[in-house]
Amino acid sequence: MSFEFGRHIDWSNVDWDAVLRNDGITRSLRSVNGELPAWLVEYRVKKLANLAKERVVVEAKPKIRARDSASWIKSNNRNFTGTRKREIVPRSPFSNMDKPLSPAANQRHSIHLMSRVLNIRHSSSPFTLLLDELNQRASPFVAEMVTRAVSRNINVVFVSFESLHSDPSIRDVRAAGKTGDEILSDLQFQMNDSKESLVIVDSLHDLLNDKKVDMGALFDLVSMKYASTLVGVYHQDLLPAQDAEASYAPQPLDLIKYLATTVITCKSLAHVLAAKAAKERSLAEPTFGLLQGAEGIVQSLDANDTRGIVLEAEFRRKSGRPESETFFLRPGDHYDYNTPMPGYAVGTLKREFVVLLAQVPAYASKEVIGRVQAAGNEIESTFELGLTEKQRQARGAVVLPYFDAQKGEGGEGGRILYDMGAEDDFDEEEDEI
Structure with missing residues (x-):
């Protein structure tokens, strides 16, 4: 049985089940001289041509970060649906394993951790605890966080015991003359219409001791129910309350340290430089403020250094492993931020300017180290x-x-x-030379 095919065949109407059941066609597919039949070659060419027409080519556009970081801004931060939920970010089971890092990579990693806290990035630190004192207030750090939050259209709520704010972009919850339940109720009202908020308590000592607010209830309200960020300032120079009935209960500072996901201690740059100079000379570190034990002295010289603030940070990872590093945050300047977009008072961050303390020239310069070593070589005594x-x-x-x-x-x-x-007394027998 033989088959002859014309030059023009409508292959769309061919019953291929019947064709393949035909033994003659099947035998004709077996090439004798190593070449395929002409009709099969023609069918193959037409079939490939049709596939090429049906194929849709999708070109991947290169993703370029905008210079004004507009993607950081939450264009729609309004929410009226009730409880918020944090997005679940898939994590590799090996993401928490230690990896060998070079010094440069370790510096970038540490700065990235602090940058995420400052920029209120998603799930970076639900509860940040700031420890300050009279020698160095946490105001510069809080002001920088508020600036970056406002630039990203994040709802900022202040629970104020000692702060005054006139900026219309900041919502204020006055704590004076209110009970703890009233403060939590007002705080919930200020957060109710926003998807993400930044809640700052300027005195956790007063909130916990005077207003008797439960820290667990505050954390559940801000971080759990509204999926927002809580920042609390605790003044270490305030004495803890003495309560005979709760003598065996943990101190409020110990409790909030346990709950915090990031603990930052604020120090003056001048005091840190003085402590380093003493350490280079193998001397005891100097004390400042109340630790000096001098009557009437509560604040030392060079307190609240205007050059910047030193931050001793401890980041608690989800695995429970802490990471500690010391940073330096200088005051922000206009060239650190982009031009504000229409409707915004502050532009987004252009470049990160928080650095490690070891990168500060005044802390690690050879000139300072040389002066310290020269002073250490001098012998100090009460006589010549x-x-x-x-x-x-x-x-x-x-x-x-x-x-x-x-x-x-x-x-x-x-x-x-x-x-x-x-x-x-010369003796010839014993003293002979």
Whole structure:
């Protein structure tokens, strides 16, 4: 049985089940001289041409970060649906494993952690605890967080005990004259119409001790129900409340340290430099403020250094492993931010300017280290150990008894020349030289 195919065949109407069941066609597919039949080649060309027409080519557009970081801004931060939920970010089971990092990579990693906290990035730190004192307030750090939050259209709510705000973009919950339940109720009202908020308590000591607010209830309201960020400032120079009934209960500071996901201690740059200078000379670190124990002194000189603030940070990972590093945050300038977009008072961050303390020139410069080492080489005592010029000349005029033996002029070997005095008791048997 043989088949002949014309040059133009409508392959769309072919019953391929019947064709493949035909033994003659099946045998004709077996090439004798190594070439396929002409009709099969023609069918293949037409089939490939149709597939090429049906194929849709999707070109991937290169993703370029905008210069104004407009994607950071939450264009629609309004929400009226009730409880918020944090987005679940898929994590690799090996993401928490330690990886060997070079010093440069370790610096970038540490700065990235602090940058996420400052920029209120998603799930970076639900509860950040700031520890400050009179020698260094946490105000510069809080002001920088508020600036970056406002630039990203995040709802900022202040629970104020000692702060005054006139900026219309900041919502204020006055704590004076209110009970703890009223404060939580007002706070919930200020957060109710926003998807994400930044809640700052400027005095956790007053909130916990005077208003008797439960820290667990505050954390559940802000971080759990509204999926927002809580920042609390605790003044370490305030004495804890003495309660005989709760003598065995943990102190409020210990409790909030346990709950915090990031603990940041604020220090003055001038005091840190003084402590480093003392350490380089193997001296005891100086104390400042109330730790000096001097009557009437509560704040030392060079407190609240205007050059910037030193931040000793401890980041608690989800695995429970803490990461500690010391940073330096200088005051922000206009060139650190982009031009504000229409309707916004502050532009988004252009470049990160928080650095490690080891990268600060005043802390790690060779000039400072040289001055410290030079000062350490000086001997400190209550009396003069040096010689005057007259004493130095008199010492040089003294001829020691072994000088002649060293010259080797007398030819007497190493015999020591000594002139006996009247007080010397010479014994030929015992004192023979």
